[in-house]
Each structure stands twice: as C-alpha cells, then as structure tokens.
Amino acid sequence: MNQAFNLKSSMQPVYLFEIKSYKLSDISEQIDYLNDKTPNLLANAPVVLDLNRVEKTLQKQDLIELIDYLKQQNINPIGAQCHSPSIKKIIIETGLNHSKIEKKQNVDFLSSDIGTRVITQQVRSGQQIYAANENLVILNNVSAGAEVIADGSITIFGALRGRAVAGAKGRENTQIICQNQHAQLISIQGQYMVDEQLPKLGNACRFYIKEDRLEFDELTTS
Amino acid sequence: MAKIIVVTSGKGGVGKTTTSAAISMGLALSGKKTVVIDFDIGLRNLDLIMDCERRVVFDFVNVIQGDASLNQALIKDKRCEKLFILPASQTRDKDALTKEGVEKILNELSETFDYIICDSPAGIEHGAQMALYFADEAIVVTNPEVSSVRDSDRILGILQSKSRRAEQGSSVKEHLLITRYDTARAAKGEMLSVTDIVDILAVPLLGVIPESSSVLTASNQGTPVILDLKSNAGQAYADAIRRFEGEDLEMRFIKPVKKGILSRVFG
Numbered sequence: 047m048n049q050a051f052n053l054k055s056s057m058q059p060v061y062l063f064e065i066k067s068y069k070l071s072d073i074s075e076q077i078d079y080l081n082d083k084t085p086n087l088l089a090n091a092p093v094v095l096d097l098n099r100v101e102k103t104l105q106k107q108d109l110i111e112l113i114d115y116l117k118q119q120n121i122n123p124i125g126a127q128c129h130s131p132s133i134k135k136i137i138i139e140t141g142l143n144h145s146k147i148e149k150k151q152n153v154d155f156l157s158s159d160i161g162t163r164v165i166t167q168q169v170r171s172g173q174q175i176y177a178a179n180e181n182l183v184i185l186n187n188v189s190a191g192a193e194v195i196a197d198g199s200i201t202i203f204g205a206l207r208g209r210a211v212a213g214a215k216g217r218e219n220t221q222i223i224c225q226n227q228h229a230q231l232i233s234i235q236g237q238y239m240v241d242e243q244l245p246k247l248g249n250a251c252r253f254y255i256k257e258d259r260l261e262f263d264e265l266t267t268s
Numbered sequence: 269m270a271k272i273i274v275v276t277s278g279k280g281g282v283g284k285t286t287t288s289a290a291i292s293m294g295l296a297l298s299g300k301k302t303v304v305i306d307f308d309i310g311l312r313n314l315d316l317i318m319d320c321e322r323r324v325v326f327d328f329v330n331v332i333q334g335d336a337s338l339n340q341a342l343i344k345d346k347r348c349e350k351l352f353i354l355p356a357s358q359t360r361d362k363d364a365l366t367k368e369g370v371e372k373i374l375n376e377l378s379e380t381f382d383y384i385i386c387d388s389p390a391g392i393e394h395g396a397q398m399a400l401y402f403a404d405e406a407i408v409v410t411n412p413e414v415s416s417v418r419d420s421d422r423i424l425g426i427l428q429s430k431s432r433r434a435e436q437g438s439s440v441k442e443h444l445l446i447t448r449y450d451t452a453r454a455a456k457g458e459m460l461s462v463t464d465i466v467d468i469l470a471v472p473l474l475g476v477i478p479e480s481s482s483v484l485t486a487s488n489q490g491t492p493v494i495l496d497l498k499s500n501a502g503q504a505y506a507d508a509i510r511r512f513e514g515e516d517l518e519m520r521f522i523k524p525v526k527k528g529i530l531s532r533v534f535g
Contacts, residue, residue: 187470
C-alpha cells in the first residue's frame with residue numbers, strides 16, 4: 047500500500063479562553079482591545095474555551111451565540127472544557143469537542159515534594175539563576191539587573207534589587223519573601239508588579255497569589 | 269610566582285588606566301618588581317599616561333604572534349627601575365588576543381616579576397575577558413554614579429563565573445576602588461556615598477580617590493598621579509597601595525572639608 051500520509055504526534059499552540067463573562071458586549075470590548083494592541087494575534091487562531099467560571103449560569107443558547115460571535119471575529123473555537131457534566135453535554139451538543147482538564151496540583155510553600163536550591167553568593171547584575179522544579183533560597187543580595195527565577199517559591203535574605211520570578215511554570219501556592227525590597231520586578235505565576243505597584247522600598251515583604259491576583263504583605267516587626 | 273592583578277570596571281572613563289599606572293608605580297616604588305600590561309588593543313593609552321609613548325617599538329600583539337621577544341617589547345620606566353610597561357598595539361583589534369597567547373606571556377613574566385597588572389579595556393567583551401581571565405586578584409574601579417556601580421556589579425559577576433580561578437572552583441580576590449569621589453556632592457546627596465556603593469557591591473574597600481584636578485594634569489604630563497604626593501589623589505593612591513600590602517589604614521578624603529572663614533573669603 048502506498049502511504050498517503052504519515053501519522054505523527056505533534057503539539058500545536060492553542061489559546062485557552064478562560065471565560066469570565068459570556069456577555070457578548072464584554073467579550074467584544076476585550077477582543078477589540080486585543081486586536082487594536084496586537085493585530086493578528088487572534089486571526090484564525092484555534093482556541094479552547096474554559097467554561098468553569100460560568101458553569102452555574104451558562105445556557106446552551108449562550109454558548110451557541112458565543113461560538114458564532116467568535117467565528118465572525120475570525121477566531122476558531124475547536125473545543126471547550128468544563129468540570130460540570132451538564133455543561134459538558136451542552137458543549138458536545140453544539141458540535142465542539144470536549145477536552146479533558148488536567149487536575150491542577152495543589153502544593154504547599156517550600157513543600158518537600160520539590161527540592162530547594164540554596165545560593166550563598168551575591169547574585170550580580172547580568173547573572174540569572176533558574177531553579178528548575180525547585181524552590182530557591184538566597185542568603186545574599188540580588189543586585190539590580192540580576193534575575194532569580196524558580197518554579198517553586200523564592201526566599202531572599204539579603205536585599206532584592208533585581209527581578210524575582212516565582213512559580214515560573216505556573217505552579218500554584220508559590221510565593222516570594224524578601225527582607226529588603228528594592229525589586230525591579232516581582233512576578234508569580236505570570237502576574238507581575240513593577241515600579242510604583244511595588245511596596246515601599248526597604249521593607250520586608252511577602253508576595254503571593256490570592257484569587258488570581260498578585261498581592262503582598264509588608265512584614266513589619268512593630 | 270607573580271601575582272596577577274586585573275584593573276577593571278565594565279564602564280569606560282572611570283579611571284582604569286590612571287589606576288593601573290598609579291598602582292603599578294606604587295608597587296614598584298615599594299620595591300616589588302612590577303609589570304603593567306595594556307590590554308586595550310586598538311586604543312593604546314597606558315603608554316601616554318606612563319610617558320613612554322615614543323619608546324614603543326614592539327607591543328603585546330607582536331609578542332603574542334611571535335614577531336618579537338618579551339624583552340624586546342618590555343619598556344623600562346625611567347623613574348623607577350622596578351617598573352616595566354608592556355604596551356598595547358594601536359593598529360590591531362582585540363581579536364588578536366588569544367587565551368593561549370596571553371597565558372604564555374603571563375607565565376613567562378611570572379618567572380621574574382612580583383606583580384603583573386593587567387589594565388583592562390572597558391566593556392565585557394573579549395578584550396575585557398582576556399584581561400581578567402588569568403587574574404588572582406581584581407581591583408574594580410567605580411565612580412560614585414549608578415551606571416558605573418551597575419557595570420562594576422556586572423564585571424564582578426563575570427569575575428565570579430568566567431575567570432580561570434572560578435572555572436577551577438576557587439575565586440578571584442576582589443578589591444573595590446572608588447575614584448572621582450566628591451565629598452561635598454556626596455554629602456548633599458548628589459552622588460552615591462561610599463556607604464551606598466559598598467552596600468550595593470559588597471566588596472572590601474581598597475581606597476577612595478577624591479576628585480582632583482591633579483589627576484588630569486598628571487595624565488597629560490605622563491606622570492602617574494601617585495608621584496604627586498602633594499595632591500589628595502596621589503596620597504589616596506599611596507594609601508591604597510599600603511592597604512593592598514596588608515596595612516590597616518583609616519579612609520581619608522571621604523568627609524567634606526569644612527571651609528574656614530579665611531578660605532571662604534579668599535577662595
């Protein structure tokens with residue numbers, strides 16, 4: 047038999063639309079904004095809809111309208127995902143694929159299931175430390191222009207003058223703690239803070255994610 | 269075995285060559301046989317500061333490429349018989365420096381000298397990396413200015429990761445030298461203070477050289493400023509040499525001078 051095609055496995059990039067509101071006016075406003083800022087980002091892009099946040103109120107007609115609207119905008123929904131069995135039924139009825147959701151890991155800060163890397167030397171400008179699948183503990187300063195990154199949490203006992211990125215691969219319950227905050231950038235699970243969003247310089251701080259937002263506590267001893 | 273010392277900074281124009289000239293002259297005057305090498309191939313300056321511009325026949329690159337022997341290229345200083353200068357080539361570029369070539373010359377110099385001072389070019393590219401690669405100790409020159417401090421921090425990182433000592437698992441001994449320090453402006457908060465700089469870089473302080481008109485005069489005359497002991501800058505370099513040799517001296521010229529009524533009137 048002549049082979050008409052080769053079967054290969056491949057990973058294609060697909061955007062996940064985490065729907066927070068299925069009101070078309072809300073969605074169109076944001077899509078117009080995105081098209082304005084980054085034209086072509088969503089042109090003919092295959093997307094998967096995540097419906098978990100709207101599972102309580104979403105009706106079949108809402109989903110049909112949403113899909114039609116997205117197609118008009120040249121966005122191509124190829125599937126949708128949701129935990130709720132009733133929504134799953136709706137998804138299949140509208141002709142979309144229901145894609146399985148991977149269970150998210152719930153991990154405690156500096157948990158024992160990942161290791162911890164300890165850096166004793168000052169991290170200098172231009173240096174980058176990446177603790178892959180580890181927590182990161184730094185016992186010295188992180189200079190301006192240096193970058194410390196961990197898939198777990200980061201604790202810095204010296205002054206933080208550079209950039210710190212925790213939960214770099216989206217791991218949950220990661221945080222950044224520093225004794226002396228002069229950071230250029232703080233990022234956890236893809237959310238970030240710069241400049242005047244950051245707390246007062248020189249304070250000890252703890253940064254963490256609460257309800258999908260990057261927040262901080264200033265740790266005062268008084 | 270000679271001790272190899274690199275004078276480096278990352279940023280240009282902060283006083284690396286002035287410092288190299290002063291430090292090498294100071295060490296030679298204290299009786300150590302010292303050679304200072306200009307690593308700034310293509311932008312030869314050290315010979316001007318050392319006033320041996322018209323005596324350069326062969327240079328560093330000629331020796332690396334085997335066109336001249338080391339003894340032919342070394343220039344003996346006229347003021348101090350313990351001091352020798354190995355000038356850079358003005359017509360080549362930094363790619364002429366090879367790790368093997370530099371190592372061979374440093375090994376040969378090591379046999380007869382006490383100190384080898386490597387005057388690094390600015391930047392963090394090949395030339396600067398060649399200058400610091402073989403160093404045992406480093407003098408990092410910084411101005412009280414944020415960009416200079418940032419660049420010094422960068423070069424400290426390179427010393428800690430890309431030097432021969434770092435590759436062998438040991439470390440280069442670091443010294444911080446602050447130059448062009450203006451006490452009055454630092455007191456007013458217009459410049460970084462010594463404390464700020466030491467805080468950011470966390471490196472032991474070798475000396476603070478005050479901003480002084482005698483530095484420019486000395487460069488233009490081809491006299492290392494350390495020979496001008498009437499000037500604050502010359503005295504501060506002399507102090508730095510004594511600290512380098514292990515003496516514990518108090519830092520001078522870091523507090524603003526209170527002007528008396530007479531000097532205020534007569535300027």
